[in-house]
Amino acid sequence: xxxxxxxxxxxxxxxxxxxxxxxxxxxxxxxxxxxxxxxxxxxxxxxxxxxxxxxxxxxxxxxxxxxxxxxxxxxxxxxxxxxxxxxxxxxxxxxxxxxxxxxxxxxxxxxxxxxxxx
Amino acid sequence: xxxxxxxxxxxxxxxxxxxxxxxxxxxxxxxxxxxxxxxxxxxxxxxxxxxxxxxxxxxxxxxxxxxxxxxxxxxxxxxxxxxxxxxxxxxxxxxxxxxxxxxxxxxxxxxxx
Numbered sequence: 001x002x003x004x005x006x007x008x009x010x011x012x013x014x015x016x017x018x019x020x021x022x023x024x025x026x027x028x029x030x031x032x033x034x035x036x037x038x039x040x041x042x043x044x045x046x047x048x049x050x051x052x053x054x055x056x057x058x059x060x061x062x063x064x065x066x067x068x069x070x071x072x073x074x075x076x077x078x079x080x081x082x083x084x085x086x087x088x089x090x091x092x093x094x095x096x097x098x099x100x101x102x103x104x105x106x107x108x109x110x111x112x113x114x115x116x117x118x
Numbered sequence: 119x120x121x122x123x124x125x126x127x128x129x130x131x132x133x134x135x136x137x138x139x140x141x142x143x144x145x146x147x148x149x150x151x152x153x154x155x156x157x158x159x160x161x162x163x164x165x166x167x168x169x170x171x172x173x174x175x176x177x178x179x180x181x182x183x184x185x186x187x188x189x190x191x192x193x194x195x196x197x198x199x200x201x202x203x204x205x206x207x208x209x210x211x212x213x214x215x216x217x218x219x220x221x222x223x224x225x226x227x228x229x230x231x
Contacts, residue, residue, distance in 0.1 A: 109161030
């Protein structure tokens with residue numbers, strides 16, 4: 001159980017185009033989903049927190065108009081990188097959090113999406 | 119959340135126990151210790167978490183010192199597939215929920231034949 005999928009697993013696009021990445025929780029409902037970005041040889045950096053039915057909360061330094069997040073249902077969140085540029089090339093990872101059970105509050109991560117902007 | 123300190127890298131022979139240390143000397147009473155790992159080019163994977171008692175599951179054991187200032191993740195019989203970056207994260211309660219996961223640099227564990 002607790003499987004999170006991402007689609008696509010990799011994408012190559014031209015500079016200036018927009019790219020949409022989907023994150024789905026396959027066997028549980030996630031009231032909260034998170035989007036991370038990871039550059040080569042670096043750790044994961046949280047970009048935004050997404051709650052179903054409400055606006056996402058972005059971390060400091062992350063442009064909300066460039067990284068559009070939609071969390072329309074309890075099993076789907078999307079990240080759209082608008083007007084992508086080569087510096088946006090990165091590994092984008094989502095995670096989903098099921099309702100808290102007792103003292104356990106665990107996030108389950110997707111496999112990641114490798115974005116390359118030419 | 120309390121800061122954690124981990125060695126940047128460790129080596130382990132296949133079949134032997136891997137003991138990964140983590141220091142969290144500023145941990146407070148309501149903060150949990152979580153461990154995740156990330157195999158190359160994959161998303162992180164939850165391993166185990168604990169508050170003050172030692173914990174064990176099918177993947178690993180977590181030993182937390184009595185003063186809670188440090189902990190050790192134990193992989194009892196490491197395999198080549200356990201080669202990954204291991205992250206020790208301290209998380210506490212904030213209002214209606216837990217704080218977000220903040221990933222440090224972790225420990226790169228290399229398991230060799």
